[in-house]
Amino acid sequence: MLELLWLLLPVAALSGWWIGQRSPQTGRNYASPSRSFPDAYYQGLSYLLNEERDKALEAFTRMAEVDGETAEVHLALGSLFRNRGEVDRAIRIHQSLIARPSLSRRERSQALLALGEDHLKAGVLDRAENLFTELLADREYATPALGHLLTIYEHEKEWSKAIETARRLQRQGDGRQYRDRIGQLRCELAAEARSRGDTGQARQLLRLALEEDPGCVRANILRGDLERELGRYKAALKAYEAVAEQDPGFLPEVLEGLEASYQALGRPGQMETFLRQVIARSPEGALIVRLVGLIEQRRGPREALDELTLLLRRAPSLEGLRRLVDLTRTLEEPIGTRELQLFYELLDGLEAERPRYRCQRCGFAGRILFWQCPGCKAWATLRPIGEVETA
Ligand SMILES: [Zn+2]
Known part of the structure; x- marks a missing residue:
């Protein structure tokens, strides 16, 4: 991502400069030596090519300062500063961009999104939330804004708002990748309800989680624990046994609950039968x-x-x-x-099964000694692994 931004910077600078040169309504003073732009541009470019990124950034910044109309350059510069961790600088660039009356609707939305991302990175979540919420009115930028809002709500443990946001994203996209997530968010709400002592609500929420994502192992684990706590052992067993159907790999997580529930019902023999059935499969x-x-x-x-x-x-x-x-x-x-x-x-x-050689550079491991690593193509980076490998 960062590499792409670096490549984008000279492109943005050039296209901004070019538009500036061509556009009659910018009121540019054509008497001013427009040659100064390509000079700064080529200077910036040569710094970039020499991997002198700080100097390149300064050159393009100078260019942007002289040529005030180029929103693209400011956007590219702002993103670069943010990615380098200079968030204050990024915020200043994006704020001054938004303050311009001449900005097109699209440029304004781009700047709003970027400013929101600056604040997100700076950890000023309420400000970021406001900016992203403002963006929801723009259909083109609503999806990235919703994505960021979802991250913010999850971070602040505002589960209901997060679910609502995920739903909106689901309606906009293919809807598939949010089912697991909404299931998890409902489990979070259920866990909160349970610790409040509202078991009815917790049970209802877990039912909804499973409705949303029938593969949600966590919902059945929570359901089993909840029912066991309430002494409803048959319901607990039903939930725990469902975990085996969903994903037997998670069964060790509920063995204790299963055994206690069978024990409480006076049927320890059934635990053995159940385990034998699962072991036969996995x-x-x-x-x-x-x-x-x-x-x-x-x-x-x-x-x-x-x-x-x-x-x-x-x-x-x-x-x-x-x-x-x-x-x-x-x-x-x-x-x-x-x-x-x-x-x-x-x-x-x-x-x-144990690998015998491992590349010190990329971690490639195998049982044959290659002098050139098949993973990263470096020479003589594979070393024999000792008898006991700790990492
Ligand atoms: Zn390697």
């Missing part, structure tokens, strides 16, 4: 460890170890291996050949 280490814990509680460590050995063969994992060592120690048995075999298979599997 054999995650965390789920296997939880299942084995249940088996140990209910039928003892021997059976737990047998089951774990079978499951680990199907889906090896470090946490599963860790549990295997624990169980062997509980049984006060030496580690058997069967378990040792499993260890070897697991370590081999992990070793086979």
